[in-house]
Amino acid sequence: MEAITHFFSGIFVMAILQHFIPTTWLVLVLLVPLGILLHFFIDAIVFITFHTRTPRLNDKIWVAWHGVIIIGSVLVAIYFTFFMPYLWALIVSNIPDLYDWVIMRTAFAIKKRKLSTNPDLLPHYFMHYWIGRLRAKCFSRLPDWTEKHRGIITELVIWTVCFIVWIAVA
Numbered sequence: 001m002e003a004i005t006h007f008f009s010g011i012f013v014m015a016i017l018q019h020f021i022p023t024t025w026l027v028l029v030l031l032v033p034l035g036i037l038l039h040f041f042i043d044a045i046v047f048i049t050f051h052t053r054t055p056r057l058n059d060k061i062w063v064a065w066h067g068v069i070i071i072g073s074v075l076v077a078i079y080f081t082f083f084m085p086y087l088w089a090l091i092v093s094n095i096p097d098l099y100d101w102v103i104m105r106t107a108f109a110i111k112k113r114k115l116s117t118n119p120d121l122l123p124h125y126f127m128h129y130w131i132g133r134l135r136a137k138c139f140s141r142l143p144d145w146t147e148k149h150r151g152i153i154t155e156l157v158i159w160t161v162c163f164i165v166w167i168a169v170a
């Protein structure tokens with residue numbers, strides 16, 4: 001899923017934790033497993049989001065949506081780092097991507113080892129291998145909207161829910 005969606009999920013969990021738990025260090029500690037769990041859930045339902053396998057540069061909606069995602073991710077990251085103290089939430093909610101795509105992929109690239117783009121074929125110490133297993137076990141009945149524009153709605157709904165909860169409890 002897109003970084004901005006994970007950002008919003010992290011902010012959502014941190015806001016709820018802060019609402020119920022007055023101890024800052026405890027909030028920061030609890031945020032780690034909860035943020036990772038939510039990343040697993042969000043990635044596991046990726047099939048009901050607009051996530052084309054290859055870039056569609058001739059599709060105006062694809063281009064516009066990716067503009068929104070990229071600019072939105074940067075703006076959300078800047079705002080919630082410098083104007084709201086949610087940096088830890090932004091980092092934690094992206095740990096599986098940082099670990100798999102940044103650390104592990106770089107290590108594989110340095111060793112010149114090939115990696116599959118199919119999560120099911122990744123080594124088992126990749127977090128997205130386990131996200132793939134979760135998807136197969138719990139969410140295999142979801143429709144495949146990855147190539148359909150209507151998948152954008154799913155992501156917008158997630159953003160809206162996170163945003164409303166953040167407004168309500170922060």
Ligand SMILES: [Zn+2]
Nearest residue numbers: 001043096097
């Ligand atoms: Zn991910």
